[in-house]
Amino acid sequence: MGNKIRVGLVYGGRSGEHEVSLQTAFSVMQAFDYDKYEIQPFYITKQGIWHAGPALSAPPEHIGLIRYDEAGGAASPQMLLPMFERMAAPAKAPAVQANAADAPERAVASASGSAGRLDVVFPLLHGTYGEDGTIQGLLEMAGIPYVGAGVLASAVGMDKIMMKRVFAHEGLPQCVFRHFTRTQWDKDAQYFIMEIEVSLGYPCFVKPANLGSSVGISKAYNREQLIRAVEHAFRYDRKVLVEEFVNARELEVSVLGNDEPCASVVGEIIPSNDFYDYNAKYVDGKSVLKIPADIPKETAEQIREMALRAYQAIDCSGLARVDFFLRKEDGRIFINEVNTMPGFTPYSMYPLLWKESGLSYRELIDRLIALAFERHEARQKLVYGE
Secondary structure (H helix, E strand, O other), X not given: OOOOEEEEEEEEOOOOOHHHHHHHHHHHHHHOOOOOEEEEEEEEOXXXXXXXXXXXXXXXXXXXXXXXXXXOOEEOHHHHHHHHHHHEOOOOOOOOOOOOOOHHHHHHHHOOOOOOOEOEEEEXXXXXXXXXXXXXXXXXXXXXXXXXXXXXXXXXXXXXXXXXXXXHHHOOOOOOEEEEEHHHHHHHHHHHHHHHHHHOOOOEEEEEOEOXXXXXXXXXXXXXXXXXXHHHHOOOOOEEEEEEOOOEEXXXXXXXXXXXXXXXXXXXXXXXXXXXXXXXXXXXXXXXEEOOOOXXXXXXXXXXXXXXXXXXXXXXXXXXXXXXXXEOOOOOEEEEEEEOOXXXXXXXXXXXXXXXXXXXXXXXXXHHHHHHHHHHHHHHOOOXXX
């Protein structure tokens, strides 16, 4: 037990993607090699209360066991930083080469893994208060290595408007869009309606600026639907994004790595609904994932190169899924978004793309933990004062 890497899994959360997070956590718990790792679960309720479950040395038998509403001690948000600081491993994080085949084994050999302490945290939170830089900042303050993007990349990747501004600066082609705040809309809704109708036309997509899994997104075919869609989006965020409709195929690429990331094969989503909304993603089970996508080799290479550019443009690390549109009429490529904590069940696009690229689900988890240690080691060498 003493040589195992102790991994804190944080899941659930206050966002509209709570249930998606539970599915992800259960899948990850099932896939861990428990000869290498010991798992410390942290379940966050929809009200934001944290519960620590018992440490796991074997995978849970069913998803109900990962809801620790009654187990362990509850913690308020104000208690979290001291709690994580107490649980941070006192020893230096193990130095690993993220691209070496034996990285997880060498990490196990050098990890402190003392009982009750954490060597690394794997945040499996989707959406607000998990994928937006908030928990990443908490873990940075506590000095604990963690899987995935840092504070900046998480925040930019969550805010669609800021992300699109970065893409524009990078010269990445994207759909025409407009955006506004709740205050701006309330002051002059007619101006924004006219601007949308002239610049974008109908149909168009209306989205909350900060959310994922297509929660709060609507497709508007006329002015009445546009107004309803905007009001609906404002339920989830104070900023709203409106994008032009493009008749396109939906393509996705998985990216893995820190300063020298690599891209997977390209996959295609064939949604069961009019667009790839929450129901099509998680409920009806009728959407089709085609891996690899049936596209020309040159197009696939261009998309993979653009995915890496977008990943590095927001200073991402660990993992991300980058989504694209391939316009049907002329084959033009548009970047849609970078998702810094994509769905992570064995049947989600992110791990499936890596499976097709030669990396199994369990190997992917090992690689992500190795990358977390690598990034933490690099940050530990920085000087923050004289």
